[in-house]
Amino acid sequence: DKKLVLDTSQNLYQLCMKTDQRDDLTFEGYHLSELLELLDRAFTNTYVIKHILEDKINEKSTAIQYFTELFLSLYGALLDPEPDELEKRAVKYLLRILLQISSYPEYLKQLIDNNQFCIIIESLANCPKRDDVKRIWCNIQQIMLTNERKKEMSSKIYISYDYTNEEFCKEFVKELRKRMTIPIWVDYENVDLSDDMWEYISPNIESATVVIILVSTAYGESTDKFQELSYIISTNKSRDENKGLIVVTTEPNFTFNRSWMKDLLHGKPMVSYENNIGHMAWN
Template identity: 90%
Template sequence: MSLQEFINNCLNEHVSARVLCVATCILTLLWNLTDKLAMVSICIDVGYIQKLIQWIRTDTFASHIRVIGNPIICIVYNLSRDKTGLKQFRTEKAFDILMERKQLINNENNNDLTDSYGRVLIALATSDEQSEENKKLILNTTENLYQLCKKTDQQDDLSSDGYHLSELLELLDRAFTNTYVIKHILEDKINEQSTAIQYFTELFLSLYGALLDPEPDELEKRAVKYLLRILLQISSYPEYLKQLIDNHQFCIIIESLANRPKRDDVKRIWCNIQQIMSTNERKKEMLSKIYISYDYTDEDFCKEFVKELRKRMTIPIWVDYENVDLSDDMWEYISPNIISATVVIIFVSTAYGENTDKFQELSYIISTNKSRDEKKGLIVVATEPNFTFNRSWMKDLLHDKTMVSYENNMGQMAWNVCEQIGVLEKPRIKCLNWLSKNVRRKTPQSDDFSARTLKLIPEKDKVYSQKESSQMGGSTDFLLVSKTHSSQSIVTGLMTQTGSVSGSTWV
């Protein structure tokens, strides 16, 4: 906090060259400290994220960007590696604030500064539209990361140029959420085989032992974690999945690891592989069931929506929070329920698009959609007003699907979903219209009232009785329908009961 206060005073006042030199040394120290994962949460807790945003907006940052620009931007990147830090940066609109400094950074023509800036943009971008503005920079940065990975994994300690392989793979995993980025990296082919896919699979085969080691090196274990996430994203593209399957050793290791607990990403990869390898056709006859796909930040919306759906339909709904505790093995519960679902409802949101697990889940849903009704089998529901697809992969997979727009009335949205699925009961007004064509309204005093009405009801559905009422002039005929009779008979009976009381007609 003392270091933070010193820097804050320097950047918000006129600073001498000597003080600026001290400030730069302190920022470099903070840059190295935040490179240690244990320090990141401490810096977040004492308010560095808000201060960093303030510092970037100062005139001192703009006028001395050559000296203090790289350390500050690298600290932003280091803190963004933490989920809480990333969320705070996005709340503070850090991406937009950094974009205000884009021209200044370009003017410096400094490779280190430009590279650091590109990495921060990859980390903080929430939509492909933001990435599109910086497409050239992001592609160049990703290419540099990929080449640095290949250089780093040759070292005994998996470190090079101050970066550990785990950090580079983590950033590549984020970059690959952009479809154009992953296709750019994987398009380098020899004999129709992507050299990048070959690199990632062979790297996994050399490192996967960290998952089996009872006392693994934590950074090496982290490297395998993000390598698996990259392979999971690759496996979600059918055109790239085939090359993974062609590597028999890779498939054997993935299948073996998938049978172990706490290997959710491996199970997802293996499930994608099985989709291609399996020759068993699914049964055409399936019991109706709805599967709900949503991001955990939208859980409250999901719970309320499911509650409203159940008021309007009796089809069983499978949603994870009701059936399984959050765990590292969610996929082994999720995948069979996706396969057996006759209808899948997807709650789309900005958060859904940012979640790489949802990309894999949605790809799997689409790949299993062949056995569902083309029009009713997959329904998209927007969980936020004016929703637009923030990721191209989500747009590519869902652009031609039925979408229920967000409304303030949750009940109406649920009704719209039921209407799309086709489970709504026929409105009762149709029964009334049918009666109006066939029955001439008469009071019980009319001789032919009971006879005409009873003709409209099947003989087995009639129960007839006489009742006396002191409030009514004379006797009144009532049709009583027993519990076992059809709903149409009940409606018919109710619709045709009339009488008069004190000069008024009752129905």
């Protein structure tokens, strides 16, 4: 029920604002970290994000201002050698919320306007095991870079997939290479699985002239894939409007199981699943 989700999300947001005023970050039995975790889950729905962020004062979202200021008041837990674990957990989910906000260009600009926020994010992005921070910083950099500073793009295909579909991906890439000479970038050939892999992935998304999304039920369930796809969409304006982003379904009778995936991929060219992967690659 969409209305129930929106009402619940709004209540969570209101509770967050009451809870962070308490010294112990608790209110009515809830710790701020618990509320932010639930709100992070709700934010995987595009309509929830837009609903929460719609209240504005002087054209600026009051919710974005709240989340950035909350982060600036709590981020020290990430640097404390003996942090309060619940406070550290609160920052973790707050960063995930800010990452989801930063995936939307119309909201990212307001984050960039907060100079202190950008300075802290840039500083934290240089620390190891700060994947969400690195992704936020990548989103910020993409907007801040001028056209003159952007690298000249050469033809390259980037493959986005969920790890549960890795075998399908390998077979699909193999068939693609039989049919074309354009370089294909896929993470399992270039990056070891680690917390810092985003810094290798994001430049290749930016420089790709074509992105192929291998969608599946598992892809739709992944928060990481939501963030990756949002970043892909935000960079898509530099690609061919009709051929720059192609959706390939990896399972029969696939339907979009998440509204965010349906919203982001609406109207994009789609190749339907077939038992013959070679034929799919040819299409």
